Amino acid sequence: MVDDLKKGLEGVLVAESELSSIDGDAGRLIYRGYPIEDLARGATYEEVLYLLWNGHLPHADELEAFTESLTEERTVNDDVLATMERLADADERPMAALRTAVSMFSATEPEGDADPEDLDATARKGRRITAKIPTALAAFERYRLDEEPVDPDPDLGLAANFLYMLTGEQPDDVAAETFDQALILHADHGLNASTFTSMVIGSTMADIYSAVTGGVAALSGPLHGGANQDVMEVLIEIDESNKDPLEWVEEATDEGRRIPGFGHRVYNVKDPRARILQERSKELAENGDDKWYDITTTIENYLSEEKGLVEKGIAPNVDFYSGSVYYQLGIPIDMYTPIFAMSRAGGWIAHVLEYQDDNRLIRPRARYTGPEDETFVSLDER
Template sequence: MADDLKKGLEGVLVAESELSSIDGDAGRLIYRGYSIEDLAERAQFEEVLYLLWYGHLPTEAEYDEFTDAMAAEREVDDAILETVRSLADAGEKPMAALRTATSMLSATEPEGDSDPADFEASLRKGRRITAKMPTVLAAFERFRQGEEPLDPNPELGLAANFLYMFTGEEPDEVAAETFDQALILHADHGLNASTFTSMVIGSTMADVYSALTGGIGALSGSLHGGANQDVMEVLFEIDDSDLDPRDWVEQATDEGRRIPGFGHRVYNVKDPRAKILQQRSAELAETGDSKWYDITTTLEAYLTDEKKLPEKGIAPNVDFYSGSVYYQLGIPIDTYTPIFAMSRAGGWIAHVLEYQRDNRLIRPRARYTGPEDQEFVPLEER
């Protein structure tokens, strides 16, 4: 029936998209027809951005032009950096600082007065935002560590440059490739909550800065973007306990605790992104501390053993391995969700601009359940 209530819009089709597709039963994710496995293994993050925004993988000449343009737009105005410094000094959370700074970026936008219906101008704006978000986030981390931010290195790709600005050291090849893969894996994922939020804002023909600021706000919620941090906090708890990981998780499940990083609204099998990050975690463990990889794989083996926990559809999602991978790269856990936003911005931009090309204001209805025929009583008589 037309008036059937669909809480959370579950199962409701609201748009058509050429950007990404998820097969939750097969554990398959594609961007514009390319499997996530091929893109993660063979492409760079900038290539994936180009694919999402322009509809095809770039030629070598297009790639060089695109990456040069991205690198040239990484610098952030000093006034914005001073605000970021103030937020760090005030103890603001990284996700909130990123939200504020992203909104502020519009103040220095050279095409600020362009019509949101101007697709090419909006795409250039989106490219600038995507180039500057890593600079903002790295500067925030440097400020709260009592250090001055580092200038972007135009010789490094987006992923490697972020790690350089963030840690103060150029990453080795494994670290740079791992982080680049993580960005690719998080770039898009259908009409998730933050993407849909960005699209709703974009459907009003608001500019791309407004849409992305809204997306960051939606992603900050614990039911969407914060699970990878929750995973790492659980791993810390296990490490601090005197229990074997198997005993710890058995005790936790007996107590009714939900283990973060397991289960997904869409996937009924293991998230394909989790498989890729698990392999990267194993590679990082070979040259560093293997403790976190050992704990995560032990938890996965226990929680997916049907003899112990025969709940259908429980399997690791991308957050289960991204948390430990980021930690192995030396990234503080409260920065995981902002990094998610830094990557997902590419998908938000793509969806907003795709929807605006055949725009219709997104305006659902709610079923009224309040009282009827209330009698108004004047203020002095209440």
């Protein structure tokens, strides 16, 4: 009997998880049973991290202790900062710099090489990684601008602190809440490529630093991360063309050009995260420049109504609105995917912890399609 081949593991069940669930037909996403809309509008990123890692939303005292433990781990080693400076000077890509930083974090791990089956130690290491990623990323960007890094502010939450370290100025409430919400929306999303990569590495009982480094590497590929950067580059192109957005998108689609930010391997309707970020984009527009919100909504309405993409199961995904939201927050375009990783690291860690609790080495098979009866010829006779 010939085994069925599932290219890309399409539709293959390889694990069970209590972390997140996606209903692509209904446009529904839940984290441990909670609708993403409720979490995004009512919780903080720290609360969502606690939920993913511990299985329940924290009480006030639990959240205080958890947040304090994260805050205490924000500082990164001087060697990491020096490496970020060298990479910035070398014009390295931000995702590659992040991959290097996460790998370096393990050199100063206070618990050293703990027993890989000690999941409590793994969780503590995961907490350190999550706390340090924003600091390393912000430092890298500051070095690119020939400016000194900004020390973490212990009085700010993870989202607000990142914006502060990035710009040197404390964000206003709208900016801080918007970015915090964006981190929540990207924290987990089922068994995507980077999460699966982290789980495969974790299944070997490699340390969590290796698993998260692998997740960063997988996310750096253009078929997984990076679409929000593509969206923003298109929006800027439209703005600089001095054309009416509707005219531009009509010409682009008539030429067969693909508009990034539409379509998803799981969702057949509008991504629920896109709906939430669209609301935030509108709010930011009301407090500043409304052109990005106007352009995105114009494109969405045209492609959805005139071109009927939604009827074909091709609707806006989270990247379609996250790009312009990040841009309005003053975040450099090539930092969008690293920010994705900064958020998703929490999900990677959660999946590794969950999988290692009942671990089985992930070891799929490939169907051999090469020759069977080759005759070996020694080197001097070839």
